[in-house]
Amino acid sequence: MSLRRFKTIAAAAASGALALSLAACGGSGPTTATSTAPSGSASASTIEVESNLGKHSITAPPQNVVALDNRTFSLLDSWGVKVKAGAVKLMRPDLSYKKDGTTDIGNHREPNLELIVAAQPDVVISGQRFTQFNDEIKKLLPNAQVVDLSPRDGEDFAAELKRQVTEMGRIFAKEAEATKLVEDFDAAVARAKAAYDPGQKVLGVITSGGEINFAAPTQGRSVGPAFDVLGLTPALKVDGSSTNHEGDDVSVEAIADANPDWILVLDRDAAVAANNGETYKPANELLKSSAALQNVTAVKKDQIVYMPQYTYIDEGLTTYTEFFNAIADAMEKAKA
Structure with a gap:
């Protein structure tokens, strides 16, 4: 693909995201104001989330999602989250994304970042194998929220796993489900100890x-x-x-x-x-x-x-x- 065509795609994606942002800001109101979500989805509201990449203002649950982090694929699938594009080649074979037509952006060795841009995501769930591409993805999608909740070096591993699920629960309006998963994990740890x-x-x-x-x-x-x-x-x-x-x-x-x-x-x-x-x-x-x-x-x-x-x-x-x-x-x- 030519550089000119790639830049055109990126610009179109950014322009579309900007137009949506301006439309949403047409009236004044609190940043956490609840808005009406598309039919069949949970009521949406703006929340603040902090990931390894800083603070994010996210309309939860997001409508256009790109999934790149191995630790979250089965979690998203179990919650019924639709994914427009993702690292499908890295997904386990029993996930719905392997069969439902989710755009495959490839693996972490040779990802097609152009397909991430084309998906026009509200949120990109990055992390683990894709952490190395975070800065590049952020540059290509300045109006999207690139979230990385990978366990951080030097932090308690169990706490980091629970943090990831808890924050994902907030992002996708699945807080009760996330709480149950954390409780199940804690119970398993207690049993094994x-x-x-x-x-x-x-x-x-x-x-x-x-x-x-x-x-x-x-x-x-x-x-x-x-x-x-x-x-x-x-x-x-x-x-x-x-x-x-x-x-x-x-x-x-x-x-x-x-x-x-x-x-x-x-x-x-x-x-x-x-x-x-x-x-x-x-x-x-x-x-x-x-x-x-x-x-x-x-x-x-x-x-x-x-x-x-x-x-x-x-x-x-x-x-x-x-x-x-x-x-x-x-x-x-x-x-x-």
Whole structure:
């Protein structure tokens, strides 16, 4: 596409948004005044939201939405939010957006930002893999609200997940639903903490491409935060551990020597390969067929808990609620 055509599209989108803004400002009144929403939708009102990108004034619920953050796709779908455009290729296969004609702007490696502009969104829900494009999207859509509620580094992870859902509930007029999801999450955390014996050592792993890799406490992708949220005792710590999406290259012999009582597993291929229709070896087969791990307590006692299948592309609050309940189920059963 030529630069001239791209600028024309961007200008048209901005002009349309400006016209809507001027029409809305034709009369005076308080900034939180309630207005009539389109038929079939909740009553709309202007709210103030603060995200990682600053403060936003949003008419809630917004009518034209672009969705880019993996942590929020299933949340939006469960709330029946219509999405004009989004990173459909990154969505789990059971979401309605995969089938309802939602415009696919591509993945975070080569996104088509032109399609985001063409959607003329009121709100862009950005974050996680798309954070790197926030500034560019804001420049292209000066009259849209670009919201990023990704968990922030250095903040309590559980609190950040709850903050994301709570603020999304405000944006989409689903506050009661958001409150229930937060309550369910807190209940799952409480169950898992009550079921866990701190004297038992826990180890996290990520399986990817047929390999078993180490997921460090706190830092390890998806699995790592569970150590902090639940107060788990690490079976192994490695200097220079990372947030690598495939885990850290630590030998299975080192994992065996750590002899964890419990193993928590992120099966990356279960999300990526399965979502692309590719064959892969499931994590449970990899762990149970590894000769080096056969004498590990967690393997011998089958004290292995797997994160939900699509965790790698859906790391939101409800995924962790399901995971923590699975941990509680397993640990309660082991105590019985």
